[in-house]
Amino acid sequence: MPAKIPADSVGLVTPQTVFFSAPLKLECGRELPGYSLTYETYGTLNAQRSNAILLCHALSGDHHAAGYHTMDDRKPGWWEHLLGPGKAMNTNKFFFICANFIGSCKGSTGPASINPETGTPWGLDFPMVTVRDWVRTQADLADHLGIAQWAAVVGGSLGGMQVMQWTMDYPERLRHAVVIAAASKLTAQNIAFNEVCRQAIMTDPDFHGGRYYAHNTKPRRGLSLARMIGHITYLSDNAMRTKFGRDTRGGKAFSFGFDVDFEVESYLRYQGSSFVERFDANSYLYITKALDYFDPANAFGGNLAEAFASTQAAFLVISFSSDWRFSPERSREIVQALYTCNRDVSYAEIEAEHGHDSFLMPIPQYVAVLSAYLGRVAEEVGV
Amino acid sequence: MPAKIPADSVGLVTPQTVFFSAPLKLECGRELPGYSLTYETYGTLNAQRSNAILLCHALSGDHHAAGYHTMDDRKPGWWEHLLGPGKAMNTNKFFFICANFIGSCKGSTGPASINPETGTPWGLDFPMVTVRDWVRTQADLADHLGIAQWAAVVGGSLGGMQVMQWTMDYPERLRHAVVIAAASKLTAQNIAFNEVCRQAIMTDPDFHGGRYYAHNTKPRRGLSLARMIGHITYLSDNAMRTKFGRDTRGGKAFSFGFDVDFEVESYLRYQGSSFVERFDANSYLYITKALDYFDPANAFGGNLAEAFASTQAAFLVISFSSDWRFSPERSREIVQALYTCNRDVSYAEIEAEHGHDSFLMPIPQYVAVLSAYLGRVAEEVGV
Structure with a gap:
């Protein structure tokens, strides 16, 4: 602050x-x-x-x-x-x-x-x-x-x-x-995005049927993916263009590999991994369901x-x-x-x-x- | 046929x-x-x-x-x-x-x-x-x-x-x-979707750094998620509305659980799991990168x-x-x-x-x- x-x-x-x-x-x-x-x-x-x-x-x-x-x-x-x-x-x-x-x-x-x-x-x-x-x-x-x-x-x-x-x-x-x-x-498309997020969390082997607390772990990969998907839908295509365009990270040439090439990739990975530290995956499941059901x-x-x-x-x-x-x-x-x-x-x-x-x-x-x-x-x- | x-x-x-x-x-x-x-x-x-x-x-x-x-x-x-x-x-x-x-x-x-x-x-x-x-x-x-x-x-x-x-x-x-x-x-948004798909595949524990062939397995969860995300972007919001709307599967009442409620969820899960049988996850990675690089x-x-x-x-x-x-x-x-x-x-x-x-x-x-x-x-x- x-x-x-x-x-x-x-x-x-x-x-x-x-x-x-x-x-x-x-x-x-x-x-x-x-x-x-x-x-x-x-x-x-x-x-x-x-x-x-x-x-x-x-x-x-x-x-x-x-x-x-x-x-x-x-x-x-x-x-x-x-x-x-x-x-x-x-x-x-x-x-x-x-x-x-x-x-x-x-x-x-x-x-x-x-x-x-x-x-x-x-x-x-x-x-x-x-x-x-x-x-x-x-x-x-x-x-x-x-x-x-x-x-x-x-x-x-x-x-x-x-x-x-x-x-x-x-x-x-x-x-x-x-x-x-x-x-x-929600539209069918909204529900579809929520469903992919839930599947990402629930198919993570660290999910343990939602009992991950007892296993001293959490479905980090799944929750991180869910957040990445969410972020794409929170920003407009134009906002992403303005914010990142096709800029490569640090202005570097293409890696021709699977590390981060573009700024937007770096941004999403950060958003995903930081969210995992502050949000419970089960809550994400429940809340997206409440969204789907609202009508x-x-x-x-x-x-x-x-x-x-x-x-x-x-x-x-x-x-x-x-x-x-x-x-x-x-x-x-x-x-x-x-x-x-x-x-x-x-x-x-x-x-x-x-x-x-x-x-x-x-x-x-x-x-x-x-x-x-x-x-x-x-x-x-x-x- | x-x-x-x-x-x-x-x-x-x-x-x-x-x-x-x-x-x-x-x-x-x-x-x-x-x-x-x-x-x-x-x-x-x-x-x-x-x-x-x-x-x-x-x-x-x-x-x-x-x-x-x-x-x-x-x-x-x-x-x-x-x-x-x-x-x-x-x-x-x-x-x-x-x-x-x-x-x-x-x-x-x-x-x-x-x-x-x-x-x-x-x-x-x-x-x-x-x-x-x-x-x-x-x-x-x-x-x-x-x-x-x-x-x-x-x-x-x-x-x-x-x-x-x-x-x-x-x-x-x-x-x-x-x-x-x-x-x-591609726009930043297109790249962002590709990156989430790649992350889904590469963070799947069955990915084994791309050497899953030797482990007699494949990153099914990740590739399936990638395909589900892809499908949402292939269909228009309107097409999804026409095709699925908010119809529940078999016209059933809400389950108030995490099984399939809506037709669109059922469709996506099927698309994801059937794709895994016919496509190689590493190829998905390479091809999405070729898309990202094209300019x-x-x-x-x-x-x-x-x-x-x-x-x-x-x-x-x-x-x-x-x-x-x-x-x-x-x-x-x-x-x-x-x-x-x-x-x-x-x-x-x-x-x-x-x-x-x-x-x-x-x-x-x-x-x-x-x-x-x-x-x-x-x-x-x-x-």
Whole structure:
């Protein structure tokens, strides 16, 4: 981190963990015997408890959305550019909460946690969790914190799916829904990429049927491949061209061998191997499955407008022009469905070169849209 | 195969193999001490030897472009739809030759062949081969068959790259160049996908540094993953949607486990595992590297028009609207470069839903364009 914490950062933050001891009935039909949620908060809850905003994270994200854990941290939270005093998500106005979802591996209960019945890590005995289950646990957290209604629920990518689920499952508990770079369901191509990632992990001999914890190893090769595949889909073709082109590493001539020739190869190998150090392979499996299963229109014969019919929130939907993982077309489907059922909806399609990753970046037009929208929310709730 | 060979098929064909005993100097600087080419021919070479057309195959293709090897064959050659008596590539008019390229595994010399110096398979000791090397070996084959000039050289995808290289390296030896669904170089994204495929193979514990032949095994997991990734990039998002949508296998409910839920998962797993039975993993490595390295403009400071300046052939360039592996934009770059240096060039952008795989399919507009063009070539060479 910088020698001095920047003035527009939330600064040092400390994650908290809450344990819910009541059994949690899951969408898959199984029960989780209690669960922990690890979360962070930024800003101050006002006396009316009207200024709370829930942030929902994406596949490889976590509860650490902004600030630093220690003065030695190399990097701040994942939404540092957008979240802080005076920023688009303004901690001078709002009280933000971000919780790691269950099934993940950053503090909340997941497949690497201890199964109380066996005293060993759950592994693949962990029950399947879904976007709907995550929203349910976030509602438990809201109850725990005494927040009856969110001023807004905000999320990008898989986070945006949680936002949509919130509007359907707890219509009266959020005033605004900000759905960024998301989709109402995965395409066959999205599912195909997820499946290849899962196969990479599950066919790694070090996977041991998900019991690799007991073997003091992990499926490094498989998880690394999964991350490499993911990275290709997060960046646009153009962004890769701009970033790497066909540059060879260090400007060297072709090796005519199988070592790294091109910069992009070097980048991917690094992304793959560093991810293995910070993410649990089983969590990757569970979370990609939750992505595949998400399809709220399915219960309405595929009619997304009907799925949204019971919602009460006002919506802001944002997409990015070069995002081919969840393209603007996917966001427009959401917007169209909301129009059809007469919801209050604003839509911004941001010109951006960075592909799906754009939702993490301080792109001026994106910052302006988010800032203006949340500014109006602040007025509405009187902060 | 059908009980009776269809009248418009070339019927039963027998591959031939020719050995070239002279050492082959390769672009990488190393020498191959002689090499074999396995090839097939269809139709009859005329007395003037003016009606020969060379077909260049793609990554996982081979010399078996049309017809059947035995009456028990389940499938004909890969261009059966387009190649045969009276078809777009008309064997009543032309004499077609298709040769498996070196580095592959279908009969021509490659990493699974025996290294005469050691008496064991080459593995990764096989020298790197390039598109330029392939064209050189095809010129050797033309000499062997007494063909001074091709009426045309035709290829799709990686085959189209060979066609372009032919026009540059042997300008006087072909009258027409038909470049289908190709690109003058890979993008960073293309290279990235290839690199993930290579990493999948090379990190498979059964890879044994490429010496898996000696261990009586093969990197099945890695090669299968590579093929799954490849398949996603061969099909368009729309084609996948049309073919699979979000259909579950057998219309079943979600499993809430890690078995196959969706049809697309089942399809990919099948594609992966069946490929392992018919393709050598080391060949996959070598061929993807040849793809990555191909960039004829590089020797001209990136100016593709200059690379084409010395060519003499007339060009037909064909692309497919939904191809995102080698998009129409890539083909238009080729066409633009050819215009710039005043080559005779025709361009057709075919509306097609099937992505990169379109070049293998009998899409009516595609068949019509190819048929009309080669019809004029037939008149030109007097057949």
